[in-house]
Amino acid sequence: MPVIQKRMAQARPMTMDWDDLKVVLAIVRNGTLSAAARALGTTQSTVSRRLDALERRLSVKLFDREAGGLRLTALGQSLIEGLEQMDAGALSVQRQVAARDTGLSGEILVTSLDWLGDEVIAPMLARFGAMHPGLVIELVNDTKVFNLARREADLAFRFGSFTQENLIERRIGEVAYALYASEGYLERHGQPDVTNGFCGHLLVLLDRAAGAVPHEAWLPVLAHRARTALHANGLRAHLAAVRSGAAIGVLPCFLAEGDASLRRVVVSHPMPVRAVRVGLHSDMRDTPRIRALVDFVAREFAQLEQQLNPQS
Missing domain, CATH: 1.10.10.10 (Winged helix-like DNA-binding domain superfamily/Winged helix DNA-binding domain)
Incomplete structure (x- = not known):
């Protein structure tokens, strides 16, 4: 060379x-x-x-x-x-x-949490996907906080606010909670009495590592004489414990109202409501498929809330 x-x-x-x-x-x-x-x-x-x-x-x-x-x-x-x-x-x-304008076609990766994703978000996504055959929707339920800026997900449905930069969040609906017990439990223990602090009753609560959580914060006041039978870190464990008749517990109405074996325990204290928010990157806000899905989920939540008002 x-x-x-x-x-x-x-x-x-x-x-x-x-x-x-x-x-x-x-x-x-x-x-x-x-x-x-x-x-x-x-x-x-x-x-x-x-x-x-x-x-x-x-x-x-x-x-x-x-x-x-x-x-x-x-x-x-x-x-x-x-x-x-x-x-x-x-x-x-x-x-x-x-984010290019591809209409109602393409892929949408969604993330959510535990029972919220499985029991509430998944059916909504399935109905939306059935309406739009050009879409491929994937749902991943995980406690991990997905980085939307890095496109680890397109949409995230969570409780609480989003802290990542350049994200847009929208309050998409509410999850109402109420106190529930099984028919068998109520037959053995009777209705809880607020005036005596739920004396003689058993509770299932979140694990102590979770600290104070909004939907259980009122219990120490109303049920100060009840005994805690179980601390568990998952809502499905709470549901199983209440369904078994071992204890009473605060459950999402979305989960409990559809269970014929459970009865809502009416107390004078207003039951808590937690906001569900969806987060997305600002670059994706005008994407037709993303915007259509968010609007659809918001309408679905509104319908569910009308059916499951815990104060009714």
């Missing part, structure tokens, strides 16, 4: 695969190779192999391998801000592409 061509070849800029750079970001964000692999949906060996290949190709060391895991080198640390900016730019492009 002539000298000038050799020098030109040597001067060519080095190309880098964005997928390999995403591996670096995943390791930084998740702390370990195994956690990065889970975030990327691949294996630890694949992440390790791609990192080694990238460092060999660049002839630099981005991480120091230590007994406790990986630690960024000074060079690696200096690159992170630029990689974060590249990632944010790529995600912005992805959101803009995803």
